[in-house]
Amino acid sequence: MIRLETQALLDGFAAAGLAAYVVALLVRRAGGPLTPRLVFLFGVMALFYGVRSLAVRTGWPVFEVATFAVISLAPLAALLLAEGLLRRHAPRSMKIAIFAASAVGLGFALFTTGHVAFGSRITLAGIILLSLISVLILLWTRDRRSLSRAENGAVRRLAIGLAVVIPLIATDFTELVASPIGFSPIAALVIVLLALSNGISDGRDVWIDAVVIVAATLALTCGLIEQLDVAAFDDRARLFALVGAVLITMTLIVRIQPFGAAARRTHLRRSLASADARSLDAFLGDLSEEPMLKDLSIVTGPGLADYHPEQLLETLERRPLWSVAALGAGEGVVDDGAREPLLDLLASADATHVGLLSRSPLRIGLVRLPDLLRNTEAEIDLALAFRMARLTAEKNA
Template identity: 30%
Template structure:
């Protein structure tokens, strides 16, 4: 390879070409900025939960290593200052050791000594080489760095495949599988960065792999036990972004390079937006005033205290305790039979029966203008009538009401 081709290869891999801001450089700048934004979102989500937890520290270290790399790329493209190549090379050199450290934390096992020696030795060599940020030793350095990165990913994948699944919990196994799944996409896209000149690619592809990693990491905050839901969502995003990109390219009559750039930019923009929305949604859930939070935070020692606290909850504010004289006009045996069958009654449910039970239920709902009536205690018979707006009623809210009803009944039985 001649000297000019070597310089072009190094500049393309690291993020810029001779200070020119053509379409390719603008696209690479946007992709690097998008990857940086995605990494910052995930880092904030993890830090907000517990930044000092051992596993979280390892994950945040890996995220910050990649943030250094993409920040260096963006600054290099913007300024064409050669010094910023140091941050790109430093971040790329530290990726294998950050992946190994995270993998050991996820598996709660040490890697074999030879694997540690290889990664530690390679990291030391390429960190030292990164101090020479000029491109005079490229593409040999970049070829070695690509082999080192791929070997680091390979070691992590081998450890994941050979792990003792029985020694890990279901949540831990799910976390390991999500990270390993991201490597399936990230490895070829990272390799394509080094080979983009040979492959004729107009843009770096590793930012898209990093955003996929961010997507899977954020999705761990959800309660799905399977990987299907986040994967289906991601594929839907890819399909939608790809279709819109192709339509745009067709309308503008773009060539191949412009079409690839358009697809990459649209996909990156959509992924960052969805990551931000997902992170905000997780944050809102943590702060939300759910009935389950009332269950967790309640410090009362009896059912009545628990129910009085429930009366001030925003979701069911104004709930009414019904007992004693308020039930004097109704047959207590009929009421006990009704609530033995359905501890939580909803106005929207089909009629209970056409007999006395149905008349009793209709009377209760009309008397208290309620949407739900719960059995709180058997002796003395105590009910809770509440009105929940239809728009606020969801399957989750219905489930929480059932949990509240059971807790109140248990507290009453044990008092």
């Protein structure tokens, strides 16, 4: 009973981490051709661990059937991702074999009437493991000269991930491997970490992350074993797996959080690149729906009469964007006489940032950024937008 409950918790953490990654991929609209394949593979895995956890928690037959039906699609999803990474089709015989394996697994799930525990389905274990080994061989025997260095790195990481996952998947089947718990959820979370690091971190950073997570897991597990007086080896192994799953899931969430902001920044940069540069009004009109600029206030002419326009112009020409924080800290060697009019102007509009849009006529833009976007790359992109707006105005003056 303890094994089942612990497995359900492990599966729940894996489902949460995998689902978070899938959502991040979907939110990040600027995905490449591999994105649908990544969504399919990790979506299948998230659904599998989610329904398997629910099957244990609720005991409902529908979740049990769904568990076997979903996992039968995993070899097919892995093959599709491998083909995308290699930019070529797998051998015809391998494709037929894996398609057949998925079909057999799906039929096995839908038409098996007896209640058989997941760990006892040795036929299903053989289908899944042999299919994944075939995909691993396909990745490992690739033509390295046909791929770039970055592509070879991505393929190598997936191959290493599969090499780790395959023996850990075997621990889910008690008839195949005598294990205190099924460790495949941990392996799935590790693969997501590898996928997140692709193109961002080099191999050394990935290994450093792995060592830190393992060391932290060991330290926390040892502390809990002492505090809870856990004596049995199997219970210690289950506790280690749970702590590791928690730490990896937390790491994933921290890594995934910037995806939403990155998608917004990418969208803004795309809009800047395609905006109409024939006039300032047209340029700003094309950016009016951007989240950071949709509340842009433009002050000109009479609205600036009380703020010493000449002094404002001199200060704003020093940099494309000024923030309340920068002005308050006196950055850029701004004296009180130049700082106060800008701070008053920002306060009157309840804005956090100000920039020069054009010299003649004098037009100033005021924007309010949320607290979380200040002092980040969002400010750099906003400054770029103001700089391009000013160049557009000067070009058409």
